[in-house]
Amino acid sequence: MTASCTNPFLLAFPTTPIERIHDTRSDYEILAGAAAALADEIDEPRMRAYWKGVLDGDPTPYLQRVLSGSNATRGVLFDDLHESCKDGVPLLMNARTYPRHAGWEQRQEDKPWYTPTGRLEFYRPEPEWQAAGESLPVWREPVDATFYEPNAILANRRHPSINPRKPEDYGVPESQLDVETRQYRNVVRTWQELKLSKHPLTEKDPAYRFVFQTPKYRWGAHSTAVDSDWIAMLFGPFGDPYRRDPRTPWTGEAYAELGPGDAKELGVSDGDYIWLDADPEDRPYRGASSDDEYYDVARVMMRVRTYSGMPRGVIRTWFNMYAATPGTVQAQKDDPGGPAQNPATGYVALFRHGSHQSGTRAYLRPTQMTDSMTRKAYFGQQIGTGFEADVHSPSGAPKEGFVKVEKAEDGAPDGGKWRPVELGLRPEAPSDAMKAYLAGEFVSRTRKEA
Amino acid sequence: MAKVRNWQLGRDMEYPYVADRPAKQFTMIMDTNKCIACQSCTIACKSTWTWGKGQEFMLWNNIETKPYGFYPTGWDVNVLELLGEQEWDGDDVYTGQTVFEAAPAGERVLGWAPAEEDWSHPNIGEDEPTGSADETTYIPDKPHSLMWMYYLQRICNHCTYPACVAACPREAIYKRPEDGIVLVDQTRCRGYQECLTACPYKKTMFNLETRVSEKCIGCYPKLEQGLQTQCTTACIGRLRLTNYLSAPDEVDPRKPADFLVHVRMIALPLYPQLGLEPNVYYIPPVHVPTKYLTQMFGPGVERAVEMYRNAKDDPELLGLLMLFGSTERIWHTWDVSDGVARAYDEDGEEVVAVPLREPTFTRPFEFATEVAGEPVTGFRHNT
């Protein structure tokens, strides 16, 4: 069963008539089975009763509870939904309007917003927000992914409402810029000040000069961009089901995108392999050393795609790719030319080494962790304060970093440039034919006289 | 060599066989402007037709980003380079050479054989724009002559004058007389791969296990049941229309493909200058430099782009475009009235109706209903 607040359709995937393959279980059957075993072990029958529907082979009651508990689906009988979906017809989500317009009741009627005043509020008076200097919407530099002083609040002049508790107020010197401290560090800078500052890593080593971003691939949710061989083959420019380049981990491969100008400065060509390193203080892991057993599992190596759409100083890698594991790295050592596939589990990586998360980490933001914030409840139209999962809580998505890059290997398996570069079909070194093609010069029109 | 009429070129041309147009011609219309390159079509096609061992690389349908995407690598750059610079006389007559007319001695078609590595990297160039963002990502000019890209939907063109048919020394490739679909006779092909060299669109492929050529079959088992192809019905952008095109001297403006191709001339053939009279038609992207588009779709691109930009004020055209992707069935005529477009089958029965503008419905705040005999009350809320 699936639905979302933005999709007008409520769907159930009809029960398959096909028997389950091999000796496999659904997640909920595993949970119920474990609960039943524990119930017997500790003589607690409620643990079995809790999963009665699953253990009886009918999960419908749980699905019905979800439908009955949600505003937009209350009134729907699961069996009706299931029957309808068997015919390929979903039901509609019963939001107030179709299509759903967010905030419709507040804009069209007199329903309050989920704030203490019931109005839209653009000033947060809670002490935690005042201490953070974020009572008004302000711009903070990223904690890591910036060329300048990280996490500084950018404000052009002293504002009575932007007066945070400074590092010294917490007993921390302002010069302390380590990655742990700076995630909750409140300093205000003007642009004149900020633009002269540098990221502390750049100060130490000028090779650290790239903002590294790992957004979700546009067709991926979680790992769905890469969860079958065909999809991995279509995931970016390095797909090949035949693995003609035997270094390739699977039918496709992870890559980092650099602007052509940056690539040229780094001496890196389209299709080359690179090593990418973030702050050695905590990445790829705390206390990492190049002679550690797992260092080459954790440190990321990727192909490069030179991408004309990347701004200077920015590197992008997609978020949705299976990471290397000890098993996948060992597999490629044991069987040179083989895939990055753990023979024990079948797990296959899209990285030879590391992952996109080798260069990123999560940060905690004080304003996401208050006990005083008034917010809507996760379910229904209730209002409350403080922690509420997915509503007011830290979202520790590790998405960005600040990195350096070095070339690891040539793009072609036997050395030299990646074949499409050699063919003159890449922006890096277009052939005369490619230039003519881009300019549309293979066809001309002679205008007839009127 | 016979003289055949190629209406896309506005002239007669040389072809190894005499013209024999099918009773009706399978066609697909693609609205390039709606494509997001999600490859749903590609996977729908692959999971239906090319799952077999030996077909791993094989995508009868593929989406490639233009200008840096190719499947196989460099396909159109290579054939254009081989043919050299060519000329259209105004909008009507192609005065250059076709791949048949430019064939070298000893060959029936001017072609090139992709290297086996060219079939790797099927999604090379994905989302890659021209130009460079090194200095700025702000692009004030329109169309974006500095940075642009778009998606090209590619299946076999089921050409009126197929180069694969021309080149096959065994006459193992044929065009079905009933619907113009081009098929490789799987019992007759002996795997010489002459079609791979000849087809400028590179849409015949070699099966590595059965050692013969295979290609897009236009989902003919579906067509025979009155259904549109897998790539059409899987398209979430609703940008495709599977239908039939009349011969140019039998145009019926009530038929959707005839209307788009011959009446409004908003849908254009892919590389018409090659001379195959391809039967997949593209509504060109509105944001791409004319010179590049003319190279790809012929001299009618400015008119087509203008027509498309005007579609919002053109209910007949808008309604037809809205009916794309609205039904799995192949429909034959349509009309638009009271803000609703309706498609009809050959007997004039309505197949599907689509509003030109999505209406908004408002439900009451409080509701009371009964579910399985139990009263259920509650309220509807958007936020």
Added chain:
Amino acid sequence: MAQAKITRKDALLYGGAAAGGFVVGGAAVTAVAVAVENEKAPVAGAPIVARYVDGDLPETDPGSDAWGDAQPTLVALAAQQIAQPFLEETLVTELDVRALHNGSSVALLLEWDDDSVDDLDGIRRYHDAVAVQLPTAPGAAPVLTMGAPGIPVHILQWRATWQRDIDSGGKTGVDQIYPEVIHDVMPDDVLPPRTAQLYWVAREAGNPLAQVRRTTPVEEVVAEGFGSVTHLPKQTASGHGVNEDGRWRVVVAVPSARTGVGAPLEPGSSWPAAFAVWLGSEENRGGRKHIANWQTLVLEAKA
């Protein structure tokens, strides 16, 4: 050496004439003078004399001592440029041919230089092959166009791919072409075998080229002109090929009776015979091949 080509003009002019004289298929041979020596150098232009052997022929043994008794004939090869598509360049110029027969079968040993063994079919990957062409009916040799409408020719073609099919038990596909291929799930992983096979359409449709399980590396076909090769429903040819030291040695054998195909290859008769060689590494396939003009095959009378 100078570029050798056989053009359409050559074929039309000389199609019925073999090197060294006019050959009439099926003609009785009264006497053929052949020097019988132990070490025989190939002789250009000489008739190919199939010595009579009392007993079994080495039909699948190119290394058999029995071949030592047969006199090799040097047959000149040239790029096919009669029908499109043409072969551009001649890259193998000589085929050595010798023959034996035992009254019930005829076997030929065909040898040519090729230091590249090409025995897998892939994308732009073609196989080595050799073929023998014989008229089906007695009479003058047909034109050199693989027969003509109403005038079928009988062709025996050995393919390196088919040889490997047999030698390897059918391991001649993706796994051999691309050993590093990786799959999630293939039809035969999850479907009943009969259903899974449907994904190999040409194989399922009975195309002889698409099979990998086979018993002979030699295909027997008839043709009535270029592009008209037709697989015979009853396959009777046998053979075997090996490549050693950069040279293919291939035996092609066929029963003399030629039941349902053509006139029998009677002892004491003489036949026009033409040949073709394909170099896979040079992208030879189909009409892009090396061909020889009609030669004379003489079947020695029984002792």
